[in-house]
Amino acid sequence: MKFEDFETEGEDFAAMLEESEKNTETNSVTDGEIVLIGDENFTVSIAGKEGRIPLSEITNIDGTLKYSVGDTITVMITGTRGENLSLSYKKVLQKAKFDEFFAQHGEEPENVIVEGTVTSVKPRAGFIVQDEEGMEYFMPMAQGFLKAIGAVGKKIKAVVLKAKPETSSIVISRRKLIEEAQKHKEEKIAELMENNEPKTGIVKKITSYGMFVDLGGIDGLVNYNEISYKGPVNPSAYYKEGDEVVAVMKSYDKEKGHLSLSIKEALANPWEEMRDALETGDTITVTVSNFESYGAFVDLGNDIEGLLHISEISHNKNVKNPKDYLEIGQEINVEVIDLDCDKRRLRVSLKSLQPKPFQTFIKENKSGDVITGTVATLTDFGAFISLGTVDGLLHNEEANWESTAKCKDIYKKGDEIEVKIIKIDTEKENISLSVRALQDSPAQKFEKEHNNGDIIKSTVKDIKDFGIFVVLENNLDGLIRKEDMMKPEEGEEEVKIGDEIEAVVVNIDKQRNRVRLSVRRLASQKDRDMLKSVNDESTMTLGDALAGQLK
Numbered sequence: 001m002k003f004e005d006f007e008t009e010g011e012d013f014a015a016m017l018e019e020s021e022k023n024t025e026t027n028s029v030t031d032g033e034i035v036l037i038g039d040e041n042f043t044v045s046i047a048g049k050e051g052r053i054p055l056s057e058i059t060n061i062d063g064t065l066k067y068s069v070g071d072t073i074t075v076m077i078t079g080t081r082g083e084n085l086s087l088s089y090k091k092v093l094q095k096a097k098f099d100e101f102f103a104q105h106g107e108e109p110e111n112v113i114v115e116g117t118v119t120s121v122k123p124r125a126g127f128i129v130q131d132e133e134g135m136e137y138f139m140p141m142a143q144g145f146l147k148a149i150g151a152v153g154k155k156i157k158a159v160v161l162k163a164k165p166e167t168s169s170i171v172i173s174r175r176k177l178i179e180e181a182q183k184h185k186e187e188k189i190a191e192l193m194e195n196n197e198p199k200t201g202i203v204k205k206i207t208s209y210g211m212f213v214d215l216g217g218i219d220g221l222v223n224y225n226e227i228s229y230k231g232p233v234n235p236s237a238y239y240k241e242g243d244e245v246v247a248v249m250k251s252y253d254k255e256k257g258h259l260s261l262s263i264k265e266a267l268a269n270p271w272e273e274m275r276d277a278l279e280t281g282d283t284i285t286v287t288v289s290n291f292e293s294y295g296a297f298v299d300l301g302n303d304i305e306g307l308l309h310i311s312e313i314s315h316n317k318n319v320k321n322p323k324d325y326l327e328i329g330q331e332i333n334v335e336v337i338d339l340d341c342d343k344r345r346l347r348v349s350l351k352s353l354q355p356k357p358f359q360t361f362i363k364e365n366k367s368g369d370v371i372t373g374t375v376a377t378l379t380d381f382g383a384f385i386s387l388g389t390v391d392g393l394l395h396n397e398e399a400n401w402e403s404t405a406k407c408k409d410i411y412k413k414g415d416e417i418e419v420k421i422i423k424i425d426t427e428k429e430n431i432s433l434s435v436r437a438l439q440d441s442p443a444q445k446f447e448k449e450h451n452n453g454d455i456i457k458s459t460v461k462d463i464k465d466f467g468i469f470v471v472l473e474n475n476l477d478g479l480i481r482k483e484d485m486m487k488p489e490e491g492e493e494e495v496k497i498g499d500e501i502e503a504v505v506v507n508i509d510k511q512r513n514r515v516r517l518s519v520r521r522l523a524s525q526k527d528r529d530m531l532k533s534v535n536d537e538s539t540m541t542l543g544d545a546l547a548g549q550l551k
Helices: 013-021 090-105 174-194 270-275 357-364 442-449 519-550
Strands: 028-037 041-046 049-054 072-081 084-088 113-122 126-130 136-140 155-164 169-173 199-207 210-214 219-223 244-253 258-262 283-292 295-299 305-309 331-340 345-349 370-378 382-386 391-395 416-425 430-434 455-464 467-471 477-481 500-509 514-518
Touching (some): 041 072, 049 072, 084 090, 090 155, 169 174, 305 331, 370 391, 391 416, 442 514
Parallel strands (some): 049 084, 305 345
Antiparallel strands (some): 113 126, 126 136, 210 219, 244 258, 331 345, 370 382, 370 416, 455 467, 500 514
């Protein structure tokens, strides 16, 4: 807190002191008789004159009175008002304590430091402070360096400014003590900062954001970023109050009075030591030290931590939580994949030291094999099938012979299905799968009932520039190319969608699930059949004729 933040009064110290003493006349001590005890005051008679004293001055803590009417009591005459006396029993006790104070600290006790509690505030004058022995001190408002509101009950330290035996009064100053302490602190800090060597201190207090360390009477804060080269750490995991630490000074904010310290800068920088000792590609043994949602931190054992990202834990792409694969304190071998000593960044990989699942897979499987997998992900273009440690792609067109059916319409995540490996791309490490390769295609079913040369009737489904598509059984399409069509006779209409057309089967492509038909070849085939029939009849007639002649 800055000095100017406190409430101070611009009153002249000498004037305030005079004000506090102006009613003092004799301050002589004498005996008197208690002649009356009222509700708030009691009356004492001395040589025919009387004076009243607050009843609180002879009241015990439990509320009982120390004296009764008729008792003799020692009081101090502090002044006269006509025939009345100004008396104080409390000042007799105070004078005794004052005499003890002088006996202990000498006739000039200036600069003696005292401790006490503020018991009352005199507006625009000052504070009354009482120590544990009951000794009272006066602290002028301008010397309090303290706000009047809320001051009562506050424990303070102050230095003696002036002591007057004739009035048994001691004036103290908290302001002077604070200013001198601040000046001493700044001088010492400047000296320490000038030759900034590591200093030994004691941990005084630990918080969530750092630790306060005492460097021989000067407190500084070690932020949780300045404890270890690992980065932000929990201070209580490293130290406890009372521990001895070595730190260096980083900075001092004179305005706020904040001294910043660093423990890690007092140590050898492990990143510099690692600069020539480690490089990308090295294999090192580390200990799992902490988990985060995005991976795990591993300890190299030299105050350096590296990040093992969740994507570098396993070749399995479905790793959700590092705790499923690792444990705190577990020792593992990892490969250094990124090292930047200037930025203090280290990234390591566990999976890079493990055999690649794809290489293991192709050693055990080949194109044409039939295996079982689980639907891992469904997309608009197909499904990824988990085959253990690798995934294969089942494209929509390979899921079913129905061209309109998609994987997401047929399967759900977690379904177990049997698939056939139809392609392995070793360069891209892709595996293509098929379900329909395990089923008879419509063309294969067609082939079981038809052969090339069969004449069939079908309905026109679509007309293209290169030919027409017709509908066959089992939802199979047939194609009649343009060159396999017959030109319409004069007056005949062009073929249109929905027309029934007759053609001959010329090719059944089971791999591509296609059937080729031809109208032109049908016409040729019919001509050949007719010619064959005519030739057969002619041959028989000639034979018969020859046979008759031979007879």
